Every structure is written in structure tokens, then in C-alpha cells.
Amino acid sequence: MDYDDSSDPFPTALKILIAGGFGVGKTTFTGAVSEIAPLSTEELLTTVSEGTDDLTGVENKTTTTVAMDFGRITLDPGHVLYLFGTPGQERFWFMWDELSEGALGAVVLADTRRLEDCFAAVDFFEQRGMGFIVAINEFDGGYRYEPEEVRSAIDLDPRVPVVRCDARISSSGIATLLTLVKHLLAHAPAAPSYGAHT
Ligand SMILES: Nc1nc2c(ncn2[C@@H]2O[C@H](COP(=O)(O)OP(=O)(O)OP(=O)(O)O)[C@@H](O)[C@H]2O)c(=O)[nH]1
Ligand SMILES: [Mg+2]
Numbered sequence: 720m721d722y723d724d725s726s727d728p729f730p731t732a733l734k735i736l737i738a739g740g741f742g743v744g745k746t747t748f749t750g751a752v753s754e755i756a757p758l759s760t761e762e763l764l765t766t767v768s769e770g771t772d773d774l775t776g777v778e779n780k781t782t783t784t785v786a787m788d789f790g791r792i793t794l795d796p797g798h799v800l801y802l803f804g805t806p807g808q809e810r811f812w813f814m815w816d817e818l819s820e821g822a823l824g825a826v827v828l829a830d831t832r833r834l835e836d837c838f839a840a841v842d843f844f845e846q847r848g849m850g851f852i853v854a855i856n857e858f859d860g861g862y863r864y865e866p867e868e869v870r871s872a873i874d875l876d877p878r879v880p881v882v883r884c885d886a887r888i889s890s891s892g893i894a895t896l897l898t899l900v901k902h903l904l905a906h907a908p909a910a911p912s913y914g915a916h917t
Pocket of ligand 1: 740741742743744745746747748777779780782783784785806807808856857858859884885886887
């Protein structure tokens with residue numbers, strides 16, 4: 720990077736969404752990478768939701784996000800990411816429009832045991848023309864699919880990166896966020912501070 724950030728005491732704030740279906744690990748991801756105590760709006764799962772949400776694979780899950788998760792991570796002296804985790808339960812999806820206001824891009828977490836649950840998030844960002852990547856959260860005991868297998872299963876645009884991650888591990892989450900930021904910069908109309916290609 721030929722850009723000197725050191726003279727600027729105020730880093731650029733970038734708003735990023737952590738999205739995906741119910742129980743894919745959005746709250747876990749945000750909590751693992753955040754350098755501040757993550758804000759989370761968890762409520763106990765009710766017996767009503769047992770009928771609507773598929774708990775396969777996350778049987779021990781007792782809470783769900785009702786509004787959002789919030790975390791912060793400093794990528795480098797010039798860039799701070801503000802992470803907003805979306806609620807996964809369908810009845811809270813009205814929050815997504817609100818949360819995506821001003822967002823630069825998104826990580827769509829996917830669980831390969833319930834891949835179809837990420838379709839709604841993928842559609843949401845495709846329709847709005849917002850840059851996103853798909854991160855496969857590898858749960859214990861799940862079959863390890865190749866990213867390219869996942870790409871063709873969701874019929875994803877070849878330009879959208881697909882990566883693997885473990886939402887519980889900070890370094891894995893950070894690597895995922897770096898992939899997203901690089902993807903956003905590569906497709907931004909102009910990013911002179913990074914000397915992006917014209
Ligand atoms: N084994 C394993 N468990 C995980 C992983 N990520 C999340 N979990 C567990 O999966 C459950 C669901 O994680 P959450 O972070 O609450 O998922 P969420 O996407 O925020 O869920 P909603 O907000 O309800 O949609 C929790 O019990 C986590 O401990 C992972 O990578 N591996
Ligand atoms: Mg959550």
C-alpha cells in the first residue's frame with residue numbers, strides 16, 4: 720500500500736453485515752472477531768419457534784438474535800469495520816432493510832447441512848447490488864464440501880468469492896473479512912487510496 724494513513728487520526732468506518740439463515744453462526748462470528756464486547760440481542764428460543772425453525776445440527780441452541788449483533792474490528796490503522804449481524808429467524812427479517820442501510824458489503828454464512836437457508840440472504844444482496852461473499856461455516860461432523868461445489872449448488876455468480884471458515888475462531892473470521900474487503904475494493908468504481916486498478 721502506498722497510502723500513508725498515519726497522519727489521519729480518524730480511520731474510515733466501513734459497515735459490514737453478517738447475514739445468513741437461522742443458526743448458521745452469525746452471532747458466534749461477530750463475537751469471535753470483535754475487539755469490543757459484542758452487543759447482542761439474544762432471546763430464548765420459544766417452543767413456538769420449534770415448529771418454524773429447523774434445529775438440525777444446532778440442537779443445543781437455546782437463544783436466537785431478535786434485532787442484531789454488533790461488533791467492531793480494526794483491520795489496519797486506516798480502516799475500522801463495524802459488523803452488524805442480522806437476525807436469522809424469518810419473522811425478524813424486516814430488520815434486514817434497516818440494517819443494510821449504508822452497508823458496504825456482507826458476509827453470507829452458510830451451513831452445508833442446510834444450504835437452502837442461505838438463498839434468501841444471497842437473493843437479498845444480489846437484488847440490491849451489494850457486494851458479498853459466501854463463507855461456509857464448517858460445523859463439526861458436517862461433510863466438507865469444496866467451495867466450488869457450494870458455488871454451483873447455490874448457482875452463484877463466478878465473481879463472488881466462496882470461502883470456508885470457523886465462526887468460533889477469531890483468525891478465521893478475520894481472514895473471511897479480509898476476503899470480503901478485497902472483493903469490495905476490487906469491484907469498487909474507484910478506490911484511489913489503495914491504487915485499485917482502473
Ligand atoms: N461446531 C460448531 N458450532 C458452531 C459454529 N458456529 C456456531 N456454532 C454453534 O451453533 C449455534 C448457533 O450459533 P449462533 O451464532 O447463535 O447462530 P446465529 O446465526 O446467530 O443464529 P440466529 O441469530 O438464531 O439466526 C451455537 O450453539 C454455536 O455455538 C461452528 O463453526 N462450529
Ligand atoms: Mg444470532
